[in-house]
């Protein structure tokens with residue numbers, strides 16, 4: 001199945017971002033893609049909570065969700081919206097960081113709220129406190145699609161291998177990891193983490209990423225690592241998208257999952273043990 005990753009540099013303007021993604025989807029579909037994936041926070045990369053409160057919408061009013069569902073129907077493709085920053089009705093005003101699997105009839109097949117929050121001081125001057133703005137999810141999700149079971153995860157989740165084991169044990173043969181990775185941790189950890197999860201679970205790991213320098217929000221800029229990546233179930237890097245925005249297409253085949261799991265059937269060798 002021809003599958004396309006969109007590597008993008010989202011701004012904090014959902015209207016602009018939707019336009020850009022729709023145009024890229026048109027091109028990907030023209031090249032034969034039947035499944036198209038976008039990165040984390042496709043609708044809005046922002047460094048300002050005030051700005052987010054101004055432009056983000058509740059799910060039922062979100063223009064990106066509506067627009068990409070329409071686009072899925074128009075092109076007859078599957079779409080993984082890596083994530084949208086979405087308003088919730090929570091009293092504390094926090095958003096959800098939510099991934100959607102959309103079918104070719106525009107139906108929402110599955111949705112997943114990012115579980116692990118990036119509350120990390122990356123360098124002396126750069127600190128992230130994702131849980132201040134986003135409420136963490138509590139449920140792991142496997143989407144049932146025409147092309148098999150797909151486990152949904154987001155970005156920082158990649159550092160929690162038990163989530164991936166749980167998804168694989170629940171039948172996932174493909175796991176998605178849309179991201180907006182920090183450049184510092186990206187250089188050090190991104191590829192190794194993705195390859196490890198693919199190898200451990202004998203599954204495809206598909207990681208569409210935000211890239212480059214995002215337009216300023218209230219004078220503050222933000223950079224992301226790029227390097228959207230596809231890792232095959234045996235651990236080979238099939239795509240490394242570098243740092244430019246663009247469309248990257250590969251052939252997603254289920255037989256390589258079967259083959260990797262036949263060669264090393266570690267998923268069937270899981271044992272419980274007494275604590276250390």
Ligand SMILES: O=C(O)CNC(=O)[C@H](CS)NC(=O)CCC(=O)C(=O)O
Nearest residue numbers: 041118128130155156180181182185
């Ligand atoms: O900020 C938003 O609007 C959406 N959330 C993100 O972009 C999140 C939190 S800042 N980014 C990550 O999880 C990067 C993880 C990472 O870089 C690592 O694990 O090293």
